[in-house]
Amino acid sequence: MDMNANARSDAPSGGPSREVALIALLEELSHELRPKQSQPFGVRAASRLEQDLGIDSLARTELSARIERRFGVRLAFDAVSQAETVGDLLAALELAPATGAGAEPSAVAAAPPLPSAATPTTARTLIEALEWHVAHHPERRHLSVLEDDRKIIGELTYGQLALQARRVAAGLVERDIVPGDRVAIMLPTGLDFFTVFFGILYAGATPVPIYPPMRLSQIEDHLQRQAGILRNAGARILVTMPEGLRLAQLLRAQVESLDSIESAASLSAAEDVALPTSRDEKSIALIQYTSGSTGDPKGVVLSHANLLANVRAMGAAIGASSKDVFVSWLPLYHDMGLIGAWLGSLYFAAPLFVMSPLSFLARPANWLWALHRFRATLSASPNFGFELCVAKVDEASLAGLDLSSLRMVANGAEPVSVYTLRRFCEKFRRFGFREEAMAPVYGLAENAVGLAFPPTGRRPVIDRIERDALTHRGLAKPAREADAKAIELAASGQPLPGNDIRIVDEGGRELGERQEGRLEFRGPSATAGYFMNEAKTRELIHNGWLDSGDRAYIANGDVFITGRIKDIIIRAGQHLYPQEIEEAVARIPGIRKGCVAVFGAADPRSGTERVVVLAETAETDPSARAGLETKVQEVTTDISGTIADEIVLAPPRSVPKTSSGKIRRSAAKALYERGAVGGAQQPVWRQFLHLALAGLGPQLRRSLSFVGGGLYAVWWWLVIGSSYAAAWLGVMALPGLGRRWAFVRRLANGALAALRVPISASGLENIPNGNAMLVFNHSSYADAILLTAILPGAPAFVAKKELARQMFAGPFLRRLGVQFVDRYDVASSLGDIDALIAAARGGRNLVYFPEGTFTRRAGLSGFYLGAFKTAAEAGLAVVPGALRGTRSMLRGEQWFPRWAPLGVTIGKPISPAEKDFASLLKLRDAARRAILANCGEPDLDELVKPPAPGLADKPSATS
Structure with a gap:
C-alpha cells in the first residue's frame, strides 16, 4: 500500500489545487508580517520569498511549520531555508514524505555511554589538547553531525580529527602558508569545518571564521559583503564550499592579501609535509570578528591561553566531565557554538552532537528531540531559540519527549527575556525539563565566550x-x-x-x-x-x-x-549594524540622503528585537510611498539578511541629528516609542530644544552624582584619617585595655555617624562576655571599622605579624591587645596558637577572619581550619558573624570609598564537639553555613573548591 498517498488523503493533492493552497498560505503569512503594507502582494510561483514577500529566516520557521501542518508532510530540513521562490517551495512540497512515512519511531535508542576519560590539564595549546586525547584514546568518538534530530550524517573520533586536520595543514603549507598567516573559514556546519579549523592550527596559522550565506544562491553577494573582514584580517586563503571556488578572481580583486580560495577537499589532496612544531600558548589561536563587513571591522584576538582558560573556567563552574553529552544547533562561526559547545566538548572528552542552525530554524523541535534521543546533559541557545520552541513547536508533536537528562542549558549571546524564560520552563516542565537546568549566562567575544555563570542546580x-x-x-x-x-x-x-x-x-x-x-x-x-x-x-x-x-x-x-551601550541590533542571534542599512536606504531615489535612522525596538513577547527603519521623504502620493516601502524592504533584506519589522516614512526634518549632522538613533527611537514620528511636525528648533531639555535632568543627575561621589570620598578619608590620628593618640595615652577600647569604639561610631552610614545590627545578644571565638567574613579594610564600632568589651583581633613591625600601626595595635600570628613559619605559628589560647582563657573574645584575606570579588571564600583548631583546643564556643556592605563601601584593590549601608548579623554560638579532624570540619562548615546565609554574597568555594587546608595551617589573620 502507498503510505504516502494514504497519509495525504486529507491534504490537497498535487497540481493546481496544491499550488493554490500554498499561495493562499503565503498571502496570509505575508500580510501578518507586514500588516501596514498597502500594496497587494500578488503571490505567484515566481514571487521571491524575501524580496517580494518579506519572509526572512525567522519567518521561514513559521512558514515551514504551517506547510507541514497544512499538507501533512515532513519537509527536508533545508527545503524552506534554501528556497528562493514560491516555485521552489512547490518543488520541495512534491518531494516531501507524509508525516510518519519512512520515519524512525519516536523512541530511538541512544548510543551506549562512553567510558570516563581524563582531561589534558597540562595542555598549553589547543593542538596539545587534541594530541593528548589522541595519545590516550584515539578511537573515542568526539563528535557527530546531525541532519535533523535523528539522522547522523558524519562522525569523527579524536584520531580521525587529528589525521584529517594534518592533511589540511599539509595543503596549507604546500600553498606557502607560514606560522602567523590568517586563513578564513566560511563553511556550513559539517565535518569539513572541524578538520579545517584544526588544520589551520596545525599549520601554525590563525583561523578566522566568518558566517556562511543562508543560501548558496547568495554566495557572491555575501562574499562581497565580507570583503571588509577579509581585508582587515589580511587573509591569505579563504576555505569555503565548492560552490564558492569560482569566485576566486572576484574576491582577489577586492582583497589584496588573498592568494586563493580553497575547499577542504582541495587542501586535503596534498602530500604529507613537515608541519610547524612551535607550541606557544601566547600565539593567536582565533580571530573572532564582532563587527560588520564595512566601516571598521573588529576582530577579537584570542590566544591559545585565552581559549583554554575560558574552557577550563566554564568547565569548573558547571562541573563538566566526560560523562556529559552536549547537543548543539549553534553556528560554528559564533563564539558560543565554536568555543562553548565544540572546544569545551573536545577538552572534556564529552561527546558532541551538532546540527546545522538551518535544521533548527526549519523545525525547532529537531533540537528538542535530539536532546531527548542522545540523552543530552548540556546545551545552549540564545533567547530567541527558546522563544521559537515556545511559540512554534506544536505540543502534539512532542508526545514521548523526555528532557529530564538535561542538567544545564545556557541562555546567552543576546538579552535574556524573563517572559520567554518563564514560558519555556512552564511549557516543557511536563516533558521533564527542570527549572534548575535553565541557566541565564553572560559572555562576550572579548572574553573568548563566557564571563559569568550561575551556580549549577539553581533556579533562575x-x-x-x-x-x-x-x-x-x-x-x-x-x-x-x-x-x-x-x-x-x-x-x-x-x-x-x-x-x-x-x-x-x-x-x-x-x-x-x-x-x-x-x-x-x-x-x-x-x-x-x-x-x-x-x-x-x-x-x-x-x-x-x-x-x-x-x-x-x-x-x-x-x-x-x-x-x-552600543547601537548594534540583535535579531534572532544575528548582529545587525545600523550604519550599513542607513547608507543603503539613503541611496534609494525619493529617500533623503543622510536622513535615515535604523534602530532596534525591544519586543518582550518574542524575546528578540524588532528592526525599525525611519526614513525621511518628501513623497506624499500613496502609490509612490508604497513603492518606496517595497524598495526599502528589499535593500534592508539585501544588506542584513532580514526584513525590517516596520518602515516609517516620515516628512523632512523628522530624524533627529547632532549639531554636526550625525544621526541620533536613541533620540529617534524615543520619538518612535512615543508615537511622535509621522504626525504633525514641530519646528526643528523646538524638537531640538525638547530633546535637549529631556536630557538635562539625567545629565544633571549624573553630574551631581559624579561630583557628589568625589566629595564624599574626600570627606570619607578626612573623617577616617582624623579619627585614626585621634585614636592613636588616645590609645597611646590612656591606661587600661578597657578604657582604650571604649575610646576607639566611640571614635568609630562617631566616624560612621559623620559619614552618615546607617548600621543595622542583629543578634548582638549572642556575643558572650568572653571566652569565645568570633568568626566573620572578610570583605574590606572597612570591616575593622564596623567591628570596632559594634563589638563589646575588649576583643582580641588576630592580625598578620607584619603589622606588628610597622612604625605607627604596630604600637597602636599592641596597645589594643591585638594578637599577631606568623603566616609563613609553621613552627612559629604553633606557638602563636598557644598565645591565642592563653588570651582567650584570660576572658577575651578572639576575632578571626577564617578566609585569611579578601578580594575585590563578591563572595565567601573557603575557610582555613586554624581558627577552629584554636577554638577546639581552648574549648571556646564559635560565634559566626556576617558583615554586609563593607565591600561596597571600600572594595579591594581600590581606594575610592563610596557610601553604603552596613549590617552585621551575629549567629548562635556553636560549641566544638571533639578535637579530631572530622569534628573540626563539621565546626568549620557549620560556622560557614551560618555566615553564608546572612552575608548576601555567593559561595565562591562552591564554584572553585581549593585544596582543603590541613591542620598545619596557621590561624587566619586580617589582611
Missing part, C-alpha cells in the same frame, strides 16, 4: 526593580509586589573562576551594590585587543580593565545586564 533568579529608580537614578531598587511598572531582569550569575567584573560610572569609578553603570572585566580569557585596530583597542582597554559596552548592576554577587 529574577530581580523586580522600580522602573523610575533605574531609568532616572541608575538604582536597581527592589520593587513592591503591587508595582505593575516594575522591570524584571534575570541574573546572569557570578564571574567565572579567575575572572573579575566591576561596575563603573562615567568617570571610571567603581559603583556599589545595586548601582547601574558600565560593566568592565578582566581575567585570563580577556583579549589583548582587536586585530590591526589600535584605535578600537584603546577604547576597549583601560588600566587593565576591558569595557564590555554593556550596562549592568550587581546584587548579592549576581550580575544583572540592563542593556547595551
Whole structure:
C-alpha cells in the first residue's frame, strides 16, 4: 500500500489545487508580517520569498511549520531555508514524505555511554589538547553531525580529527602558508569545518571564521559583503564550499592579501609535509570578528591561553566531565557554538552532537528531540531559540519527549527575556525539563565566550526593580509586589573562576551594590585587543580593565545586564549594524540622503528585537510611498539578511541629528516609542530644544552624582584619617585595655555617624562576655571599622605579624591587645596558637577572619581550619558573624570609598564537639553555613573548591 498517498488523503493533492493552497498560505503569512503594507502582494510561483514577500529566516520557521501542518508532510530540513521562490517551495512540497512515512519511531535508542576519560590539564595549546586525547584514546568518538534530530550524517573520533586536520595543514603549507598567516573559514556546519579549523592550527596559522550565506544562491553577494573582514584580517586563503571556488578572481580583486580560495577537499589532496612544531600558548589561536563587513571591522584576538582558560573556567563552574553529552544547533562561526559547545566538548572528552542552525530554524523541535534521543546533559541557545520552541513547536508533536537528562542549558549571546524564560520552563516542565537546568549566562567575544555563570542546580533568579529608580537614578531598587511598572531582569550569575567584573560610572569609578553603570572585566580569557585596530583597542582597554559596552548592576554577587551601550541590533542571534542599512536606504531615489535612522525596538513577547527603519521623504502620493516601502524592504533584506519589522516614512526634518549632522538613533527611537514620528511636525528648533531639555535632568543627575561621589570620598578619608590620628593618640595615652577600647569604639561610631552610614545590627545578644571565638567574613579594610564600632568589651583581633613591625600601626595595635600570628613559619605559628589560647582563657573574645584575606570579588571564600583548631583546643564556643556592605563601601584593590549601608548579623554560638579532624570540619562548615546565609554574597568555594587546608595551617589573620 502507498503510505504516502494514504497519509495525504486529507491534504490537497498535487497540481493546481496544491499550488493554490500554498499561495493562499503565503498571502496570509505575508500580510501578518507586514500588516501596514498597502500594496497587494500578488503571490505567484515566481514571487521571491524575501524580496517580494518579506519572509526572512525567522519567518521561514513559521512558514515551514504551517506547510507541514497544512499538507501533512515532513519537509527536508533545508527545503524552506534554501528556497528562493514560491516555485521552489512547490518543488520541495512534491518531494516531501507524509508525516510518519519512512520515519524512525519516536523512541530511538541512544548510543551506549562512553567510558570516563581524563582531561589534558597540562595542555598549553589547543593542538596539545587534541594530541593528548589522541595519545590516550584515539578511537573515542568526539563528535557527530546531525541532519535533523535523528539522522547522523558524519562522525569523527579524536584520531580521525587529528589525521584529517594534518592533511589540511599539509595543503596549507604546500600553498606557502607560514606560522602567523590568517586563513578564513566560511563553511556550513559539517565535518569539513572541524578538520579545517584544526588544520589551520596545525599549520601554525590563525583561523578566522566568518558566517556562511543562508543560501548558496547568495554566495557572491555575501562574499562581497565580507570583503571588509577579509581585508582587515589580511587573509591569505579563504576555505569555503565548492560552490564558492569560482569566485576566486572576484574576491582577489577586492582583497589584496588573498592568494586563493580553497575547499577542504582541495587542501586535503596534498602530500604529507613537515608541519610547524612551535607550541606557544601566547600565539593567536582565533580571530573572532564582532563587527560588520564595512566601516571598521573588529576582530577579537584570542590566544591559545585565552581559549583554554575560558574552557577550563566554564568547565569548573558547571562541573563538566566526560560523562556529559552536549547537543548543539549553534553556528560554528559564533563564539558560543565554536568555543562553548565544540572546544569545551573536545577538552572534556564529552561527546558532541551538532546540527546545522538551518535544521533548527526549519523545525525547532529537531533540537528538542535530539536532546531527548542522545540523552543530552548540556546545551545552549540564545533567547530567541527558546522563544521559537515556545511559540512554534506544536505540543502534539512532542508526545514521548523526555528532557529530564538535561542538567544545564545556557541562555546567552543576546538579552535574556524573563517572559520567554518563564514560558519555556512552564511549557516543557511536563516533558521533564527542570527549572534548575535553565541557566541565564553572560559572555562576550572579548572574553573568548563566557564571563559569568550561575551556580549549577539553581533556579533562575529574577530581580523586580522600580522602573523610575533605574531609568532616572541608575538604582536597581527592589520593587513592591503591587508595582505593575516594575522591570524584571534575570541574573546572569557570578564571574567565572579567575575572572573579575566591576561596575563603573562615567568617570571610571567603581559603583556599589545595586548601582547601574558600565560593566568592565578582566581575567585570563580577556583579549589583548582587536586585530590591526589600535584605535578600537584603546577604547576597549583601560588600566587593565576591558569595557564590555554593556550596562549592568550587581546584587548579592549576581550580575544583572540592563542593556547595551552600543547601537548594534540583535535579531534572532544575528548582529545587525545600523550604519550599513542607513547608507543603503539613503541611496534609494525619493529617500533623503543622510536622513535615515535604523534602530532596534525591544519586543518582550518574542524575546528578540524588532528592526525599525525611519526614513525621511518628501513623497506624499500613496502609490509612490508604497513603492518606496517595497524598495526599502528589499535593500534592508539585501544588506542584513532580514526584513525590517516596520518602515516609517516620515516628512523632512523628522530624524533627529547632532549639531554636526550625525544621526541620533536613541533620540529617534524615543520619538518612535512615543508615537511622535509621522504626525504633525514641530519646528526643528523646538524638537531640538525638547530633546535637549529631556536630557538635562539625567545629565544633571549624573553630574551631581559624579561630583557628589568625589566629595564624599574626600570627606570619607578626612573623617577616617582624623579619627585614626585621634585614636592613636588616645590609645597611646590612656591606661587600661578597657578604657582604650571604649575610646576607639566611640571614635568609630562617631566616624560612621559623620559619614552618615546607617548600621543595622542583629543578634548582638549572642556575643558572650568572653571566652569565645568570633568568626566573620572578610570583605574590606572597612570591616575593622564596623567591628570596632559594634563589638563589646575588649576583643582580641588576630592580625598578620607584619603589622606588628610597622612604625605607627604596630604600637597602636599592641596597645589594643591585638594578637599577631606568623603566616609563613609553621613552627612559629604553633606557638602563636598557644598565645591565642592563653588570651582567650584570660576572658577575651578572639576575632578571626577564617578566609585569611579578601578580594575585590563578591563572595565567601573557603575557610582555613586554624581558627577552629584554636577554638577546639581552648574549648571556646564559635560565634559566626556576617558583615554586609563593607565591600561596597571600600572594595579591594581600590581606594575610592563610596557610601553604603552596613549590617552585621551575629549567629548562635556553636560549641566544638571533639578535637579530631572530622569534628573540626563539621565546626568549620557549620560556622560557614551560618555566615553564608546572612552575608548576601555567593559561595565562591562552591564554584572553585581549593585544596582543603590541613591542620598545619596557621590561624587566619586580617589582611
